[in-house]
Amino acid sequence: MHLFFDYILFFPSFFFSGRESYISKGNILMGLLELSTNENEYLSWLKKHPSALETFDEIIVKAKGDKIVVFLDYDGTLSNIVPNPDEAFMSKKMKTVVGEVARCFPTAIISGRSRDKVYEFVKLDDIYYAGSHGLDIAAPFQCIKVGDSNSHNKCVDKNGDEVVLFQPAQKYLPSIYKNCINDIYINV
Numbered sequence: 240m241h242l243f244f245d246y247i248l249f250f251p252s253f254f255f256s257g258r259e260s261y262i263s264k265g266n267i268l269m270g271l272l273e274l275s276t277n278e279n280e281y282l283s284w285l286k287k288h289p290s291a292l293e294t295f296d297e298i299i300v301k302a303k304g305d306k307i308v309v310f311l312d313y314d315g316t317l318s319n320i321v322p323n324p325d326e327a328f329m330s331k332k333m334k335t336v337v338g339e340v341a342r343c344f345p346t347a348i349i350s351g352r353s354r355d356k357v358y359e360f361v362k363l364d365d366i367y368y369a370g371s372h373g374l375d376i377a378a379p380f381q382c383i384k385v386g387d388s389n390s391h392n393k394c395v396d397k398n399g400d401e402v403v404l405f406q407p408a409q410k411y412l413p414s415i416y417k418n419c420i421n422d423i424y425i426n427v
């Protein structure tokens with residue numbers, strides 16, 4: 240009897256500890272497989288999208304005769320990722336560099352943040368700002384007085400051409416408008 244209980248108690252503990260170690264080895268194996276799949280995917284992605292810094296000379300050669308336009312992300316690119324989103328400030332050095340880039344190429348900052356918030360951080364005027372993932376776009380502009388001193392301001396670019404300050408995904412406006420109208424009818 241004693242032996243029997245020992246056996247019963249021993250067997251399950253052996254079985255489960257064996258199974259647990261099998262599961263954990265399995266998990267590690269799965270982890271390694273996932274890692275190598277992700278790594279392979281990342282490497283093939285990297286081939287198609289090489290680092291601009293590492294292939295700078297190649298880019299310049301390929302872009303000969305073309306117009307270079309620079310698109311930048313804000314969070315995690317121009318600023319570090321920090322715990323408080325209101326404190327994702329851009330360093331002075333980064334601001335200087337972005338300013339220099341903008342003097343050489345048309346430069347845009349595209350962000351998931353609101354356009355105002357990104358401008359508050361960057362405060363450079365020669366830049367295109369696309370906030371709310373591109374739904375709200377502002378071009379570099381300056382406001383000048385038109386007509387007599389009482390008349391309204393007009394916003395123009397460096398060439399004096401009037402600037403459209405907001406382009407809220409214009410091609411989607413008809414369907415946005417249609418859906419809004421439907422909502423209004425449904426809610427009435």
Ligand SMILES: O=P(O)(O)OC[C@H]1O[C@H](O[C@H]2O[C@H](CO)[C@@H](O)[C@H](O)[C@H]2O)[C@H](O)[C@@H](O)[C@@H]1O
Nearest residue numbers: 312313314319320321322323324327350351352
């Ligand atoms: O398109 P981005 O300019 O990269 O903006 C993406 C989101 O950035 C912000 O969140 C991220 O950065 C924060 C500050 O470093 C960090 O605290 C947060 O964990 C990150 O997700 C911003 O708050 C979001 O609104 C943007 O969509």
